[in-house]
Amino acid sequence: MFRIPARLGALTRIRTVYRAATMTATSVLLLSAPTAAHAAPADPKDSGPNPLPVVIGNLQTWLMGILAAVATLFLVLAGVYWATAGGDPAQVDRAKGALKNALIGYGLAVLAPVLLQIVRGIVGG
CATH class of the missing domain: 1.20.58 (Methane Monooxygenase Hydroxylase; Chain G, domain 1)
Known part of the structure; x- marks a missing residue:
């Protein structure tokens, strides 16, 4: 069976943690950015209840x-x-x-x- 040297294993773990941190930071940044609300304008002809x-x-x-x-x-x-x-x-x-x-x-x-x-x-x- 092939064994990965300890140095390469540690490097792989560091890369995995770095990728996960980068993806998390990117997701948080995109989700926390304010976006424009697209609401329908108020209907001025709203006369209340139906006849x-x-x-x-x-x-x-x-x-x-x-x-x-x-x-x-x-x-x-x-x-x-x-x-x-x-x-x-x-x-x-x-x-x-x-x-x-x-x-x-x-x-x-x-x-x-x-x-x-x-x-x-x-x-x-």
């Missing part, structure tokens, strides 16, 4: 999305229950119940604009 029709429109969009997502979840669960029923009548009834819930959820998602239009009429927006 009621905009809020109701946003509510309609969110409500339809959430109802559709929950209905899709129930539809997938109904399919899993039905596929794993294996002839068990209780599991098939569970799948039918989940399918019914999915259809109700899709119906509510479709009716959400109508229901929110009723709310808009009541509130006067």
